Amino acid sequence: MGSGFLWAVLYLYTGKLWLPMLYHFLMDYLANLQSGWNSAGWTFSGYASDYIQEILMVGVPLVFTIWMMYGKRRAVIEENVDRLLNLKDSKFINKKVSRN
Numbered sequence: 001m002g003s004g005f006l007w008a009v010l011y012l013y014t015g016k017l018w019l020p021m022l023y024h025f026l027m028d029y030l031a032n033l034q035s036g037w038n039s040a041g042w043t044f045s046g047y048a049s050d051y052i053q054e055i056l057m058v059g060v061p062l063v064f065t066i067w068m069m070y071g072k073r074r075a076v077i078e079e080n081v082d083r084l085l086n087l088k089d090s091k092f093i094n095k096k097v098s099r100n
Helices: 002-014 018-035 048-068 072-085
Strands: none
Touching (some): 002 072, 018 048
């Protein structure tokens, strides 16, 4: 979940899809290195290394995502969202509906 938020913020901040894709690959690669390329997935055993991995895979991306939502970074994200959604040229923006 934390990583998904981070990938979305990276896409909205940069307006480019390759950066979140690269980050996704790196996170999967590092997770697979830790698990020994076990395709069955990772299990939580309660060891300290499990807690550390959980913090690194969920907590850090989530904190970074929240940090990106403030200040000038948020303004850049809002401009890119407008550009990606093409809101400035949309005929539906600022259009008043008349009722007869």
